Amino acid sequence: MSIKAIINGKETIIEGRLNRRLIDFLRNDLELTSVKEGCGEGECGACTVLLNGAAVASCTVLLGQIADSEIVTVEGLAQTEDFDKIKNAFSSEGAVQCGYCTPGMIMSTQGLLNKNHKPDENDIKKALEGNLCRCTGYNKIEQAVLKLVQEDTHVE
Ligand code: FES
Ligand code: FES
Numbered sequence: 001m002s003i004k005a006i007i008n009g010k011e012t013i014i015e016g017r018l019n020r021r022l023i024d025f026l027r028n029d030l031e032l033t034s035v036k037e038g039c040g041e042g043e044c045g046a047c048t049v050l051l052n053g054a055a056v057a058s059c060t061v062l063l064g065q066i067a068d069s070e071i072v073t074v075e076g077l078a079q080t081e082d083f084d085k086i087k088n089a090f091s092s093e094g095a096v097q098c099g100y101c102t103p104g105m106i107m108s109t110q111g112l113l114n115k116n117h118k119p120d121e122n123d124i125k126k127a128l129e130g131n132l133c134r135c136t137g138y139n140k141i142e143q144a145v146l147k148l149v150q151e152d153t154h155v156e
Contacts, residue, residue, distance in 0.1 A: 003067035008032070008076030018064035023047045025063055026073060034074035034103040038132070045131030048104035048111075049073050055111025057130070074103040077110060085152055086110065086145075093144035097135035104131050109145050119149055 002015040007030065014025065026032040026049065035058055038046035042060040049058045050072040077083045086106050089095075096102050105128065112119055112127035119127065124145045125138075133141060 003063070005066045005068065006070040008072060009079070014063055014066075018062065020063050021059055022049070022061040022063060022066060022071070023058040026058060026071075032073045032075050036100055036103060038100075043130075043132075044101075045104040045108060045128075046101055048107040048131065050077075050107055050111055050114070053111070053114040055108045055127070072107075072110075074106055077106065082110060082113070085148055089144040089148035089151075090141070093140050093147060095136055095140040095144040101131055101133040101135075105133070105141055109148075112145075113149075117149075119145075121146060124149075 001018060002013055003018065005012055005014060007026075012030075023035055023037060026035045027037070035049060036046040037059065038044035040059050042057045045057060047058045048055050050056075050070075051061065051066065052069050074083075083106070086109055090102065090106070095105075108128055108131050112123065116123055121142065124142050128138065128141060128145070
């Protein structure tokens with residue numbers, strides 16, 4: 001049994017056990033190591049990727065569920081201008097310390113901006129509430145996303 005998915009813009013054939021977790025396939029088979037494992041239970045957001053444009057915890061998704069879907073990780077987003085804008089905002093607001101949560105935060109931010117180009121503070125809080133950060137606290141991260149939205153009206 002095999003399925004197809006577009007992963008970071010490339011058509012990818014996935015064969016074998018489709019009851020494996022998406023996070024394991026991305027990290028171990030494709031070496032997309034921006035996808036971090038934290039809790040493994042859908043609670044921390046470290047493993048967040050985009051599934052058809054929406055932020056999802058890849059530790060809670062099985063390969064069988066991504067047939068004919070589009071998956072984007074930080075490695076794929078890094079090829080876009082949007083990534084530079086998010087990265088610059090995080091860096092100028094001091095929103096990164098150890099960096100473990102950062103890929104997940106970035107993907108949740110992009111997931112939010114995909115559905116809402118002008119989120120307010122509450123929208124941002126809500127979008128990031130599933131992403132845990134043990135270092136900076138959330139203020140700087142939320143401020144970074146707010147700054148990004150205020151400065152840039154064209155993040156898609
Ligand atoms: S590792 Fe997936 S949500 Fe924590
Ligand atoms: S920057 Fe260290 S966990 Fe968020």
